[in-house]
Amino acid sequence: MRFLVAGASGFLGTAVQAVLVAEGHQVRAVSRSGRAAPGAEGVACNLLGGNISGLLAGVDGVLNLVGVLREDAAAGMTYRRVHVELAKQLARAAASVGVPRFVQLSSLGAAQSRASRYFASKRAAEDAVQATLPRAVVVRSSVVFGDGAPLLTGVSRLARLPVVPVPGDGRTPFDPIARHDVAALLAAVLAEDREEMAGQVLSVGGPRRLTLDDLVDWAARIGGRRGIVPKMHVPVALVDRAAAVGDVWPGVPVNRAQVHLLTTPNITEDRRWHRWVPHPAPAGED
Numbered sequence: 536m537r538f539l540v541a542g543a544s545g546f547l548g549t550a551v552q553a554v555l556v557a558e559g560h561q562v563r564a565v566s567r568s569g570r571a572a573p574g575a576e577g578v579a580c581n582l583l584g585g586n587i588s589g590l591l592a593g594v595d596g597v598l599n600l601v602g603v604l605r606e607d608a609a610a611g612m613t614y615r616r617v618h619v620e621l622a623k624q625l626a627r628a629a630a631s632v633g634v635p636r637f638v639q640l641s642s643l644g645a646a647q648s649r650a651s652r653y654f655a656s657k658r659a660a661e662d663a664v665q666a667t668l669p670r671a672v673v674v675r676s677s678v679v680f681g682d683g684a685p686l687l688t689g690v691s692r693l694a695r696l697p698v699v700p701v702p703g704d705g706r707t708p709f710d711p712i713a714r715h716d717v718a719a720l721l722a723a724v725l726a727e728d729r730e731e732m733a734g735q736v737l738s739v740g741g742p743r744r745l746t747l748d749d750l751v752d753w754a755a756r757i758g759g760r761r762g763i764v765p766k767m768h769v770p771v772a773l774v775d776r777a778a779a780v781g782d783v784w785p786g787v788p789v790n791r792a793q794v795h796l797l798t799t800p801n802i803t804e805d806r807r808w809h810r811w812v813p814h815p816a817p818a819g820e821d
């Protein structure tokens with residue numbers, strides 16, 4: 536089969552491309568850079584305003600992985616545009632040319648969309664896609680780990696400080712999931728098109744639950760730090776105010792979306808997806 540992967544050059548997209556190619560599928564890998572895995576067809580296109588329908592010729596399914604953690608209003612890359620408008624345009628284009636399958640990758644935090652503008656945009660994207668394509672499948676993921684993981688890399692950098700500031704009480708729960716497990720799941724959902732999956736929202740997370748403090752310790756070890764990591768728990772409202780500066784000034788390493796990701800419970804009891812990935816890898820083993 537032939538699939539279009541939007542946001543294919545990113546952390547997750549690179550892994551999904553590799554799985555799809557290894558399983559014998561043809562992959563049209565779309566991103567602004569157009570970077571493609573060996574065996575995939577790379578297409579450089581800004582999907583905000585690009586000719587989407589033209590990219591969908593002969594495609595059996597679309598996987599939307601486009602997302603940004605940090606807005607760039609000057610470049611028109613707001614959460615609203617990149618998450619909601621782009622997903623809507625992609626779904627409408629898929630509907631207009633009759634692409635039968637569509638998978639939208641979202642975040643577990645979308646279930647608590649009031650927590651932040653970032654989560655609200657992820658939720659609005661899900662709704663926009665399923666309003667246009669009621670059979671589309673939404674996959675909400677917990678934080679993903681693996682080489683170059685965006686959120687964990689950020690935490691790892693923070694964990695180099697002598698005393699690590701941790702937003703909140705450090706007890707926010709996470710079910711981190713491995714990149715290769717998310718990639719395997721997305722490839723399976725795209726290719727299998729099971730009737731009972733149509734229109735579903737799957738919530739996915741790994742088998743080992745960690746607190747934010749555990750996550751900081753783990754990220755510190757990944758970054759090469761040994762021994763006990765001294766932490767200072769800072770009230771969320773205070774960190775949030777400081778992070779607001781990061782929203783407008785890229786020099787500040789943390790922005791509000793990252794703070795909300797670290798302080799909003801990121802867990803799930805949904806196990807339906809284990810039929811495709813029966814033994815997901817536990818977090819924290821390094």
Ligand SMILES: NC(=O)c1ccc[n+]([C@@H]2O[C@H](COP(=O)([O-])OP(=O)(O)OC[C@H]3O[C@@H](n4cnc5c(N)ncnc54)[C@H](OP(=O)(O)O)[C@@H]3O)[C@@H](O)[C@H]2O)c1
Binds near residue numbers: 600641643
């Ligand atoms: N990583 C996680 O822990 C995690 C957890 C839950 C959910 N998710 C969701 O999974 C998705 C992928 O995450 P990721 O970690 O792989 O992110 P990522 O590495 O930042 O990848 C984002 C992708 O989107 C592309 N992109 C951005 N703007 C675009 C545009 N206007 N037109 C075309 N392509 C564009 C980027 O490529 P260019 O820059 O080359 O355009 C890149 O390929 C996101 O929606 C994210 O919210 C991730």
